[in-house]
Amino acid sequence: MDYCRHELSNCADCAPPVRPRRAVPGAEWDGWPPSAIIVHESGKAHLPGCTHIVPADVEPPVYGWVLDPVPGAWRRLSDSSPLRATGGNTKRAAVSRCQTCDATQ
Template structure:
């Protein structure tokens, strides 16, 4: 297997497929997630921080089971520690979230589905 094939990254979580990516295949039923009280507590990022992946997905600290705090580092990631009210809800192609810290060239145009479900 070539190095490029080994390092193919998931569009949703940006983890290497087969080495940390727990996202379901397209059309598959998502895996059950741990209860919120069993998820890792995040120390560096307040809960309302918008985390921005290299694949233009927005995440929230601790809201999804496939992302851990130690993976969110520049230059791969950017973040917005104090987002404008309603930015998460408006986020999209016409209203991207632009990182203010970390890698400030990162822009999110889509929300992580698991993070969004955690807000419901």
């Protein structure tokens, strides 16, 4: 298993950058980069593979996403450091992390 500098497997903050997609992501998590952050209308951030959301439902206007977040974005999420979506519904901003997703980090 490969580990990042945080000694975590599949760390959302350290995954290699990817090219942004031109279309709405498909219905399977396989099409999502492991570093992507998905932003729900509630302001909660999720990672690809989260059991709380269905991949086929991740579409605007309910969801936005960041396919290539800057390093550390996942850990900095808070009211004082929101993450604005760059794809999907770009009016969405995450201010908290899904506890299930966070437990995998």
